[in-house]
Amino acid sequence: MMRAFAALFAVFLALPALAEVKVQEVTSPAGINAWLVEDHSIPFTALEVRFRGGMSLDAPDKRGAVYLMTALIEEGAGELDARAHARAIEALAASFRYEATDDAVAVSARFLSENRDEALALLRDAIHEPRFDPEAIERVRAQVIAGRESASKDPNDIARATLNALIYGDHPYGSDGEGTVESVSALSRDDIVAVHSAVFARDRLYVSAVGDITPEELGEVLDSLLADLPETGAPLPGSADVTIPGGVKVVEFDTPQSVAVFAQDGIDRMAPDFFAAYVLNEVLGSGSFESRLMQEVREKRGLTYGVYSYLAPRDLAAVYLGSVASGNDRIAEAIDVIRAEWEQVASEGISAQEVEDAKTYLTGAYPLRFDGNGPIARILTGMQMEGLPADYIATRNDQINAVTVEDVNRVAAELLDPEGLQFVVVGQPVGLTDTVN
Amino acid sequence: MVRRLSILSALVALTGLIAAPVASGDIEDAVTSFELDNGMQVVVIEDHRAPVVQHMVWYRAGSADEPVGASGVAHFLEHLLFKGTETLKPGEFSAVVAANGGQDNAFTSNDYTAYFQRVAADRLELMMQMEADRMVNLQLAEQDILTERDVILEERNMRVENNPGALFNEQMQAAQYLNHRYGVPVIGWKHEMEELSLEDALSFYRTHYAPNNAILVVSGDADPDEVRKLAEKYYGVLPANPDLPERVRSQEPPQTSERRLTFKDARVAQPYVSRSYLASERDSGGQEKAAALVLLSEILGNGTTSFLAEKLQFERKLAVYTGAYYGGTSLDDTTFDLVIVPASGVSLQDAEAALDETIAEFMRTGVDEEQLDRIKMQLRASQIYARDNVDGIANRYGRGLTSGLTIQDIQAWPGILQAVTPDEIMAAAREVFRPEASVTGWLMQNDEVTQ
Numbered sequence: 081m082m083r084a085f086a087a088l089f090a091v092f093l094a095l096p097a098l099a100e101v102k103v104q105e106v107t108s109p110a111g112i113n114a115w116l117v118e119d120h121s122i123p124f125t126a127l128e129v130r131f132r133g134g135m136s137l138d139a140p141d142k143r144g145a146v147y148l149m150t151a152l153i154e155e156g157a158g159e160l161d162a163r164a165h166a167r168a169i170e171a172l173a174a175s176f177r178y179e180a181t182d183d184a185v186a187v188s189a190r191f192l193s194e195n196r197d198e199a200l201a202l203l204r205d206a207i208h209e210p211r212f213d214p215e216a217i218e219r220v221r222a223q224v225i226a227g228r229e230s231a232s233k234d235p236n237d238i239a240r241a242t243l244n245a246l247i248y249g250d251h252p253y254g255s256d257g258e259g260t261v262e263s264v265s266a267l268s269r270d271d272i273v274a275v276h277s278a279v280f281a282r283d284r285l286y287v288s289a290v291g292d293i294t295p296e297e298l299g300e301v302l303d304s305l306l307a308d309l310p311e312t313g314a315p316l317p318g319s320a321d322v323t324i325p326g327g328v329k330v331v332e333f334d335t336p337q338s339v340a341v342f343a344q345d346g347i348d349r350m351a352p353d354f355f356a357a358y359v360l361n362e363v364l365g366s367g368s369f370e371s372r373l374m375q376e377v378r379e380k381r382g383l384t385y386g387v388y389s390y391l392a393p394r395d396l397a398a399v400y401l402g403s404v405a406s407g408n409d410r411i412a413e414a415i416d417v418i419r420a421e422w423e424q425v426a427s428e429g430i431s432a433q434e435v436e437d438a439k440t441y442l443t444g445a446y447p448l449r450f451d452g453n454g455p456i457a458r459i460l461t462g463m464q465m466e467g468l469p470a471d472y473i474a475t476r477n478d479q480i481n482a483v484t485v486e487d488v489n490r491v492a493a494e495l496l497d498p499e500g501l502q503f504v505v506v507g508q509p510v511g512l513t514d515t516v517n
Numbered sequence: 518m519v520r521r522l523s524i525l526s527a528l529v530a531l532t533g534l535i536a537a538p539v540a541s542g543d544i545e546d547a548v549t550s551f552e553l554d555n556g557m558q559v560v561v562i563e564d565h566r567a568p569v570v571q572h573m574v575w576y577r578a579g580s581a582d583e584p585v586g587a588s589g590v591a592h593f594l595e596h597l598l599f600k601g602t603e604t605l606k607p608g609e610f611s612a613v614v615a616a617n618g619g620q621d622n623a624f625t626s627n628d629y630t631a632y633f634q635r636v637a638a639d640r641l642e643l644m645m646q647m648e649a650d651r652m653v654n655l656q657l658a659e660q661d662i663l664t665e666r667d668v669i670l671e672e673r674n675m676r677v678e679n680n681p682g683a684l685f686n687e688q689m690q691a692a693q694y695l696n697h698r699y700g701v702p703v704i705g706w707k708h709e710m711e712e713l714s715l716e717d718a719l720s721f722y723r724t725h726y727a728p729n730n731a732i733l734v735v736s737g738d739a740d741p742d743e744v745r746k747l748a749e750k751y752y753g754v755l756p757a758n759p760d761l762p763e764r765v766r767s768q769e770p771p772q773t774s775e776r777r778l779t780f781k782d783a784r785v786a787q788p789y790v791s792r793s794y795l796a797s798e799r800d801s802g803g804q805e806k807a808a809a810l811v812l813l814s815e816i817l818g819n820g821t822t823s824f825l826a827e828k829l830q831f832e833r834k835l836a837v838y839t840g841a842y843y844g845g846t847s848l849d850d851t852t853f854d855l856v857i858v859p860a861s862g863v864s865l866q867d868a869e870a871a872l873d874e875t876i877a878e879f880m881r882t883g884v885d886e887e888q889l890d891r892i893k894m895q896l897r898a899s900q901i902y903a904r905d906n907v908d909g910i911a912n913r914y915g916r917g918l919t920s921g922l923t924i925q926d927i928q929a930w931p932g933i934l935q936a937v938t939p940d941e942i943m944a945a946a947r948e949v950f951r952p953e954a955s956v957t958g959w960l961m962q963n964d965e966v967t968q
Contacts, residue, residue: 119566121566122901122904122905123901124901124902124905162821162831163821163822163827163831166820166821166822167822167891170822170891170892170894170895171890171891171894172894173894173895173897173898173899190902192898192901219830219831219834219837222837222860222861223837223838225861226786226787226837226838226858229786229787230786230787231786232786233784233785233786234786235679334783334784335678335679335784336674336678336679337671337674337675337678337679339679368611368615369599369608369611369612369615370608370611370612370615375608378668379607379608379664380664381664381667382663382664382665382666382667382668382671383667383671384668384671385668385669385671385672385674385675386675405671405674405675405679406671407670407671407674437612437615437616440615440616440617440618441615441616441618442618443618444617444618444619444636444637445618445619445620447567447568447569447637448569448619448620448635448636450567451567451569451906451908452905452906453905454905
């Protein structure tokens with residue numbers, strides 16, 4: 081009865097559920113490109129600006145410089161010190177967030193239409209004329225160091241850091257962009273000023289705006305906010321040389337639940353088989369209750385609260401990652417089950433029904449992401465950085481639907497590498513020791 | 518950037534709900550509410566920008582409604598509701614949602630349990646049919662119980678046992694409440710979770726899951742008339758539970774003793790001092806005091822420009838982080854919390870003393886009206902920003918209605934916040950900062966007082 085009802089609905093799902101996200105490509109008078117979704121129903125705008133490079137631009141002996149610099153952008157600019165700057169933003173009820181990742185520094189802004197110019201003047205000052213006052217540097221440095229000390233006692237952070245060092249080595253991806261207590265302590269104001277001009281440049285700029293703003297208005301905003309930036313920033317680092325040995329590495333840590341992360345070689349975002357791999361992972365380890373790993377590790381055996389895997393194609397390397405956490409006496413079994421499932425899918429593939437169910441889910445869930453001005457702006461800027469065209473939103477589900485079970489199982493056999501799967505386990509796991517492949 | 522809050526995320530999670538200070542002026546136009554004949558309340562929040570809908574059912578039953586000795590059963594039952602009914606196999610509920618391109622999940626707190634799905638708007642009827650089904654037709658097997666109990670124990674491992682800050686918060690909360698069930702963690706005490714049985718789960722289900730104890734909240738691309746028609750068809754036919762117990766929890770006696778605790782754990786990297794005070798919550802028809810406490814927490818401890826940050830981080834440089842939190846949406850008495858993370862070289866003792874000195878200074882100097890104006894401006898603006906996130910509005914109604922408030926209370930709240938005066942804020946501060954109703958906790962790595 082319920083099955084029949086569900087099937088009936090599935091027929092209609094071929095219809096596109098997505099609201100029209102009409103992307104306009106805007107070029108400002110000074111030549112800055114941006115994507116715009118105009119929507120005047122709510123009187124505010126979300127603006128997402130990203131500069132490619134991010135924490136990977138740190139010099140090897142200045143680890144943490146981009147992260148600290150980004151944290152200091154909001155700590156005073158132009159005539160205003162940290163508190164005066166913060167009070168001015170509050171008085172306008174605007175919100176400016178700055179985030180440094182491995183691949184980008186992101187500026188996520190939200191401002192009311194009624195005071196757009198005043199708000200953007202503050203944002204312009206923050207990007208162009210951050211003060212980097214010594215007092216602010218010391219205050220924020222202490223916060224960053226406190227965070228690094230906390231991370232050194234957090235099993236999730238320890239696991240991630242250990243895995244990254246293992247597979248990326250000396251490449252920037254191999255160490256934490258927030259730096260170490262030692263490296264952050266040693267950073268000078270000159271180091272911070274230097275990475276500011278390394279990061280903020282027009283040759284690596286990606287912009288989207290969503291909300292109550294016209295193309296003409298956006299053009300003016302882009303020019304006043306970004307046109308005066310230097311043409312070029314620091315050279316981007318080269319790709320990482322990924323070496324994943326395969327096996328288990330244990331990091332002893334006195335805690336009741338072991339945290340494991342795992343990795344194998346991945347697939348590039350622009351590879352022809354990317355969507356087949358994406359559908360494959362949806363079935364294998366997406367973390368939904370229907371995925372193979374959740375069924376085997378959680379639903380059948382109760383070994384964990386959550387287990388998942390995901391493709392991680394980044395600018396400078398593509399890997400396939402996952403994680404699971406289980407009590408110290410049960411983590412060995414969880415890892416065995418994951419590896420067995422990896423082998424099973426690599427050798428036997430998955431069923432046509434699983435592929436169809438995954439495609440139905442993925443195509444149906446896609447529109448659910450476009451749920452607000454801020455989220456849409458972030459998606460659009462992410463698309464630009466990945467090199468996707470503006471009409472991708474309209475064609476993406478077609479690309480998912482074009483994936484066949486034959487594609488998926490061919491990719492499963494080529495991509496999945498049970499022997500090459502590397503686990504890092506942090507805790508006091510029973511029955512697990514380091515292996516060397 | 519978020520790093521400054523990471524240390525404290527567990528604290529915020531524990532107090533449950535950070536004050537959600539805004540509702541709506543214009544949003545009210547988009548909100549429709551009515552009640553079905555069997556007593557089930559329905560709220561519809563319209564946003565037709567995208568053909569997507571969120572369907573939620575909230576039960577007026579949370580961990581504070583659990584019987585003695587079965588802590589964690591409300592949350593355990595939440596997990597078990599995915600285990601099938603007379604017509605759905607275990608796991609089939611979520612599989613059907615996924616096969617329709619949707620996402621589903623659920624969550625439990627002290628005062629409520631809620632289930633939701635996000636789907637294309639034309640799938641609303643199927644969601645209602647399935648959610649109504651599991652409101653009354655749950656089927657559980659012994660094996661489901663055993664496996665899922667392992668899952669919630671691993672969930673406790675992940676959220677609490679592996680996190681010294683979360684363990685510390687459990688002790689703080691237990692010390693704060695002498696008699697009220699809020700002293701027991703939502704996920705449950707481990708030794709009681711290990712003994713939860715099929716009968717514990719079914720008993721909680723039979724007692725609390727019924728249309729007259731539930732609220733349907735639909736947000737997004739939904740037409741209120743259509744929602745009413747479907748709700749009557751699927752939920753309206755379910756019989757009300759005539760034996761639904763009145764929601765009475767054992768209340769706090771007068772609190773007369775200042776409490777202190779220290780929690781030591783080798784995994785602590787960053788020691789800090791946490792202080793909680795018993796505080797009154799938003800009451801139906803009487804939200805003014807809670808509104809004053811919301812503004813007090815904003816003035817004292819929300820961000821760079823707050824009083825605590827100004828004095829302790831900028832002027833005296835004794836702290837790397839300070840904060841104040843108040844979660845006013847609660848059925849019974851809640852807490853007002855302060856925290857100070859000392860700067861390197863500052864002892865917990867000195868940090869606590871500095872915190873108390875700063876609060877005393879605030880009590881002398883009073884409210885800075887310019888700061889209050891900025892906060893009120895932000896609260897007004899948040900009503901505009903909120904319209905971009907109708908699912909957030911849906912949560913606000915669900916939490917409010919399961920915490921003893923009415924639709925009218927929820928809609929009056931933004932205006933009440935705007936009307937709060939400096940005198941009311943100071944009066945609320947004098948009332949809430951009672952040492953004899955407080956708990957002070959030190960989270961530390963070992964016996965050393967100085968870092």
